[in-house]
Amino acid sequence: MSEWWSYGLADFLLFSPRVYFRLFETMNTTWGLAVVSALVAGVIAAGLAMRHGHRGNRVILVVLSLIWAWVSYGFMWQYYQPINWVVPYVLPGFVAEVVLLAVFAARPLPLRFGWRGDFSSVVGAAFIGIALVVYPFVGLFEGRDLMQAELFGSAADPTALGTLGFVLMARGTWRWLLVPVPLIWCLIASATLWVMDQEIAIVPLVAVWLTVFCCWLDLKNGVTTRRMTQAELVEPTD
Amino acid sequence: MSEIDRRTFLKSASALSALGAATALGGAGPLWAQTIAGQKRPDVIRKAIASTGEEIPAVGLGSWITFNVGNDMELRDQCADVMSAFFSAGGRMIDSSPMYGSSQDVIGYGLDKLGARDQVFSTDKVWTSGDGMEQLAQTQERWNIKSFDLLQVHNLVGINENLPLLFKLKDEGLLRYVGVTTSHGRRTEDVMAVMKNERLDFVQVTYNPIDRDVEEYLLPMAYDRGIAVIVNRPFRGGSLVEKLEGEPLPEFAAELQVQSWAQLILKYLIAHPAVTCPIPATTKPAHAAENMRAATGLLPDDKMREQIAAVIGVLI
Numbered sequence: 092m093s094e095w096w097s098y099g100l101a102d103f104l105l106f107s108p109r110v111y112f113r114l115f116e117t118m119n120t121t122w123g124l125a126v127v128s129a130l131v132a133g134v135i136a137a138g139l140a141m142r143h144g145h146r147g148n149r150v151i152l153v154v155l156s157l158i159w160a161w162v163s164y165g166f167m168w169q170y171y172q173p174i175n176w177v178v179p180y181v182l183p184g185f186v187a188e189v190v191l192l193a194v195f196a197a198r199p200l201p202l203r204f205g206w207r208g209d210f211s212s213v214v215g216a217a218f219i220g221i222a223l224v225v226y227p228f229v230g231l232f233e234g235r236d237l238m239q240a241e242l243f244g245s246a247a248d249p250t251a252l253g254t255l256g257f258v259l260m261a262r263g264t265w266r267w268l269l270v271p272v273p274l275i276w277c278l279i280a281s282a283t284l285w286v287m288d289q290e291i292a293i294v295p296l297v298a299v300w301l302t303v304f305c306c307w308l309d310l311k312n313g314v315t316t317r318r319m320t321q322a323e324l325v326e327p328t329d
Numbered sequence: 330m331s332e333i334d335r336r337t338f339l340k341s342a343s344a345l346s347a348l349g350a351a352t353a354l355g356g357a358g359p360l361w362a363q364t365i366a367g368q369k370r371p372d373v374i375r376k377a378i379a380s381t382g383e384e385i386p387a388v389g390l391g392s393w394i395t396f397n398v399g400n401d402m403e404l405r406d407q408c409a410d411v412m413s414a415f416f417s418a419g420g421r422m423i424d425s426s427p428m429y430g431s432s433q434d435v436i437g438y439g440l441d442k443l444g445a446r447d448q449v450f451s452t453d454k455v456w457t458s459g460d461g462m463e464q465l466a467q468t469q470e471r472w473n474i475k476s477f478d479l480l481q482v483h484n485l486v487g488i489n490e491n492l493p494l495l496f497k498l499k500d501e502g503l504l505r506y507v508g509v510t511t512s513h514g515r516r517t518e519d520v521m522a523v524m525k526n527e528r529l530d531f532v533q534v535t536y537n538p539i540d541r542d543v544e545e546y547l548l549p550m551a552y553d554r555g556i557a558v559i560v561n562r563p564f565r566g567g568s569l570v571e572k573l574e575g576e577p578l579p580e581f582a583a584e585l586q587v588q589s590w591a592q593l594i595l596k597y598l599i600a601h602p603a604v605t606c607p608i609p610a611t612t613k614p615a616h617a618a619e620n621m622r623a624a625t626g627l628l629p630d631d632k633m634r635e636q637i638a639a640v641i642g643v644l645i
């Protein structure tokens with residue numbers, strides 16, 4: 092449609108920062124137990140992903156799938172959709188992520204998470220750490236209430252950021268299938284925060300670049316394509 | 330789809346008129362809905378809509394960003410308070426768009442709460458390259474209103490389909506006025522082409538003491554052709570009043586009995602003979618009342634308007 096060229100990014104800012112951050116406050120107070128449970132599940136999944144072993148791969152994928160389902164229905168549909176008409180257009184992507192994570196969990200050989208000590212692992216671990224611990228509390232420095240914290244597992248931005256971290260910690264040829272949705276969401280999140288004059292807009296943007304770079308690096312180094320050794324394939328018994 | 334939506338549009342129109350009639354027969358509406366009904370409102374400056382001669386208050390209310398508060402009940406009530414202050418100060422025109430998120434629902438909520446359906450001059454838009462009728466049916470449902478006073482083609486989107494649709498609704502008596510909108514000085518020539526070729530009642534453009542391009546051709550053309558002008562972004566989205574905050578008002582402002590830069594800017598706009606109604610948006614009831622008060626008292630003459638623009642130009 093020819094008319095669209097005349098729009099600028101700021102034209103699509105439909106709500107004020109006050110209304111946006113109150114969404115998290117309302118969600119956190121209304122759904123406290125679910126929000127805390129999702130965060131704790133995320134912390135456990137992170138712990139499992141950091142181990143240099145193979146147990147818990149399925150657990151991580153199931154947790155992430157459930158978390159994406161909760162973010163899609165809870166935050167995106169119940170809270171964000173009423174103030175942002177873009178949401179219904181991206182929601183099918185979120186549902187696709189839920190399904191993909193579930194499919195990976197159901198495969199006989201799910202993705203293998205673990206610390207590899209390479210650059211991608213460092214970046215992946217950093218994303219998870221930022222999503223779990225840093226992102227929710229940045230608002231405090233800007234004078235926002237603790238109840239407005241954007242928590243991994245319930246808010247879309249830290250969940251997308253953390254998921255990219257989990258993917259970078261994983262091995263498996265098809266792991267890239269899990270990248271586009273959180274990657275695109277990080278771009279949308281960055282643009283939204285940027286037009287709202289929020290400095291944290293830089294975080295999801297940098298995450299996009301680093302993810303693309305790490306995916307390329309891993310492809311080049313054969314991290315995702317190399318066949319796993321027999322030892323790596325065997326589930327430890329301890 | 331179009332025919333179904335058309336029927337929905339017509340049906341809800343007649344259902345709502347039936348409801349209106351029933352309320353009228355049964356006497357007053359519910360207690361909570363009487364907040365502004367029967368209230369005495371101050372006299373404000375009115376401007377005529379050239380195509381009919383109908384007069385409307387010279388300041389309206391926008392809803393972009395400010396009224397998009399979703400399902401947050403506390404904020405919805407604050408928006409209703411803004412509407413209440415606006416109506417109580419003599420205001421009538423409220424402008425919205427399907428592009429403004431939940432604003433239409435929030436306006437519907439406020440009208441319900443205040444019982445202000447008879448008071449409002451309802452102004453909305455069609456903004457789609459798809460099925461305009463479907464969108465209008467949804468808009469009407471959100472406002473929960475019998476029919477609109479004015480519908481505009483938002484930023485000329487889908488103009489070839491949407492403008493004929495609006496004219497058709499007007500011809501059928503389902504709509505009173507038709508217009509088009511633009512903002513930020515975009516596509517001014519296209520807007521003027523539409524003004525020249527179509528029988529528009531309204532045009533909506535950006536105009537304020539800094540963005541004055543429309544003064545040259547568009548406003549004179551609107552005046553000559555009898556097209557009413559709604560002014561959007563009178564405060565440049567708020568940045569204009571924000572930058573002027575703390576600056577002393579010029580001495581001549583006392584002559585106009587204005588107490589704030591916001592009022593001075595609105596008086597500057599209202600005083601233009603082609604301008605019908607600026608529509609500042611706000612989240613604050615006090616600002617809504619303050620803005621409406623700009624439509625009282627004296628207005629600047631041409632010389633003073635130039636002084637206002639000059640002073641603001643220097644301070645910005």
Ligand SMILES: NC(=O)c1ccc[n+]([C@@H]2O[C@H](COP(=O)([O-])OP(=O)(O)OC[C@H]3O[C@@H](n4cnc5c(N)ncnc54)[C@H](OP(=O)(O)O)[C@@H]3O)[C@@H](O)[C@H]2O)c1
Pocket residue numbers: 390391392393394395424425483484510511512533560561562563564565566567568570571591592608609610611612613616617619620
């Ligand atoms: N293409 C289009 O059709 C189009 C484009 C743009 C706008 N519009 C319409 O035009 C309306 C007005 O434009 P806008 O909302 O972009 O910008 P605007 O009305 O120029 O500015 C709105 C801002 O001004 C502040 N404000 C209002 N009254 C004030 C006062 N008395 N003192 C100090 N600050 C005051 C408000 O802040 P507070 O909340 O603090 O009062 C608000 O943030 C829109 O809401 C929309 O309905 C249409």
